[in-house]
Amino acid sequence: MSFTTKEPFASTLLAKYENLPRGHYIGLVLLRTTQSETIFRTEGSGEPLSREVTISGTKTGQPIDRIVISKRKQTAVERRTGRELLRDFEVYAGDNKECLLNTQNPCGKCPDCYLYGYAVGSGGAQRSRVMTEDAFSLLDAAEVTSERTFNALFDNSTMRNPKTGEPSTSLGSSEYVRPGTHFLDIETLKDVTAAEFIYAMGNILQSSRYGAIGTRIGVVKNQILGIAVGKQEIFSTLELTQATYDLLESKQHPLVTETVAETAVRAAASLIGKVFGWRGHWISGNDLTPILADVAESYQNPAKLVADLQACYEKS
Amino acid sequence: MPETTVLDCRLVLCEPAFFASREIDRLYLTEALVGNYALTYALGLATSPYATSYHRPQYAAEMKRLVEQGVYVTPAYPVSRPRFKVERFNVQTETYWSTYTNGAILYDLAERGKTKPKPYSNNRPQQGMLKMMARGMELRFFAFGLAKADLPGYIRLGKFLSKSRLDVVERRAVLQPHEKYEVTGYFNPLDLPAETRIEVCNVINIHPVPVLQSVTCRGPVWKLDDQSLLPAGMKFRFGEQ
Numbered sequence: 001m002s003f004t005t006k007e008p009f010a011s012t013l014l015a016k017y018e019n020l021p022r023g024h025y026i027g028l029v030l031l032r033t034t035q036s037e038t039i040f041r042t043e044g045s046g047e048p049l050s051r052e053v054t055i056s057g058t059k060t061g062q063p064i065d066r067i068v069i070s071k072r073k074q075t076a077v078e079r080r081t082g083r084e085l086l087r088d089f090e091v092y093a094g095d096n097k098e099c100l101l102n103t104q105n106p107c108g109k110c111p112d113c114y115l116y117g118y119a120v121g122s123g124g125a126q127r128s129r130v131m132t133e134d135a136f137s138l139l140d141a142a143e144v145t146s147e148r149t150f151n152a153l154f155d156n157s158t159m160r161n162p163k164t165g166e167p168s169t170s171l172g173s174s175e176y177v178r179p180g181t182h183f184l185d186i187e188t189l190k191d192v193t194a195a196e197f198i199y200a201m202g203n204i205l206q207s208s209r210y211g212a213i214g215t216r217i218g219v220v221k222n223q224i225l226g227i228a229v230g231k232q233e234i235f236s237t238l239e240l241t242q243a244t245y246d247l248l249e250s251k252q253h254p255l256v257t258e259t260v261a262e263t264a265v266r267a268a269a270s271l272i273g274k275v276f277g278w279r280g281h282w283i284s285g286n287d288l289t290p291i292l293a294d295v296a297e298s299y300q301n302p303a304k305l306v307a308d309l310q311a312c313y314e315k316s
Numbered sequence: 317m318p319e320t321t322v323l324d325c326r327l328v329l330c331e332p333a334f335f336a337s338r339e340i341d342r343l344y345l346t347e348a349l350v351g352n353y354a355l356t357y358a359l360g361l362a363t364s365p366y367a368t369s370y371h372r373p374q375y376a377a378e379m380k381r382l383v384e385q386g387v388y389v390t391p392a393y394p395v396s397r398p399r400f401k402v403e404r405f406n407v408q409t410e411t412y413w414s415t416y417t418n419g420a421i422l423y424d425l426a427e428r429g430k431t432k433p434k435p436y437s438n439n440r441p442q443q444g445m446l447k448m449m450a451r452g453m454e455l456r457f458f459a460f461g462l463a464k465a466d467l468p469g470y471i472r473l474g475k476f477l478s479k480s481r482l483d484v485v486e487r488r489a490v491l492q493p494h495e496k497y498e499v500t501g502y503f504n505p506l507d508l509p510a511e512t513r514i515e516v517c518n519v520i521n522i523h524p525v526p527v528l529q530s531v532t533c534r535g536p537v538w539k540l541d542d543q544s545l546l547p548a549g550m551k552f553r554f555g556e557q
Contacts, residue, residue, distance in 0.1 A: 019411040020411055021410060123415065124416070124422070
């Protein structure tokens with residue numbers, strides 16, 4: 001955990017969890033690239049993907065449809081990733097085993113409850129210190145989506161029930177996001193400790209399946225493009241998506257991930273200069289490598305990471 | 317016959333507007349009207365300091381100049397069937413962790429996990445329902461002693477400073493002698509002159525002064541060019557003649 005003791009992290013990361021906001025922000029600029037067909041929708045099976053009309057760029061612009069990964073569905077996945085680790089190291093043992101997501105009974109004392117928050121349990125409410133935004137597809141929805149027909153066959157590999165001869169009703173079509181589609185995103189961590197910072201980064205980097213039918217499709221690769229460390233929140237994901245769109249030479253699917261990453265970093269670097277009153281640090285490119293290596297190293301000794309996390313909440 | 321100019325003002329609510337006309341347990345209700353003191357401040361005709369040490373309104377002192385200048389504003393009444401919007405609210409502290417208890421919010425980490433946290437003696441609303449006048453609702457009021465240019469195009473109303481558009485038409489008014497008539501709109505009973513007798517009315521009980529509705533009066537009256545009838549001699553009196 002060497003980087004956390006150096007500037008700018010040393011003065012930004014808190015030593016222990018504090019109940020009052022101090023406004024120490026860390027913005028993680030992310031590139032999420034779909035590695036398989038993915039489905040991001042909110043209305044249920046058979047409904048179209050979540051989309052939003054936005055202006056294509058900041059300078060050039062006509063309205064285009066963009067696919068949206070809704071903000072709730074990002075932390076939902078990443079929390080579960082983190083909770084697997086916590087459960088593996090007995091955080092949910094003993095009287096704490098009832099702490100389950102969506103059971104109206106959060107324990108209020110595990111790192112997940114503390115960092116990602118909970119509402120209206122018997123122990124009050126904890127505001128999340130991981131703030132997410134809707135992630136937008138870089139390109140027009142028409143470019144990055146397609147449709148598949150699905151059916152479900154009976155045991156005899158036909159659409160007729162072998163016993164009754166009744167036809168199967170499970171026939172339909174789903175819209176999906178094509179593999180290799182790029183979504184730009186920002187997750188903001190507020191007032192976190194060093195262990196929480198590493199845990200949140202690890203959860204993002206280790207989460208691999210987002211959206212519907214996650215056991216079959218939905219594979220997403222997350223990449224951290226830059227880290228903004230400072231006393232305020234940075235630009236929005238939409239601004240970043242639009243500014244990157246402006247700089248892109250080709251606006252046709254598929255795009256080379258490396259090109260998108262480089263372009264997005266350039267866009268972010270120019271946007272961060274325009275953030276009102278910005279006097280924080282922007283870390284990207286080669287400067288990021290040792291940080292990511294340190295995070296990976298922390299996960300080589302997960303027992304210590306979990307112990308460090310729990311130590312953040314010990315009452316002194 | 318004496319004549320004067322009366323401003324016929326229409327308020328169109330650009331946002332839902334809330335006044336605490338009535339508070340019943342967790343319900344906070346707005347009546348479909350704007351009291352004339354509230355309107356006077358909202359129009360910028362009177363001003364009050366941001367902070368005072370005496371914790372009570374100073375209407376008489378702050379509106380003294382208006383009385384001297386003969387400026388008067390009537391309460392605003394809805395021109396069509398009133399529409400409302402009901403909204404839930406809750407209040408939160410600044411801390412990351414907090415919990416509700418009876419009449420208070422706990423935020424001290426030392427209380428976390430206790431089955432019987434320390435009770436606090438403050439008694440503030442934590443959650444409730446707000447009934448507000450709906451966006452797009454239109455209200456009308458009259459103003460005496462002002463020119464059209466004295467009034468702004470938009471004003472902010474109520475506890476949440478909701479934006480409202482103001483459309484003003486100038487009307488000629490002619491004074492009619494004693495007559496029995498039905499008043500147009502709503503009135504503040506404190507502001508009527510002694511010679512005007514109220515015969516029939518409905519009372520809407522709000523703070524700080526009830527407002528009268530469907531009023532039949534006897535006394536001198538301004539007759540506007542659109543046939544509206546307003547009692548003559550109204551001014552901010554605060555209970556004095």
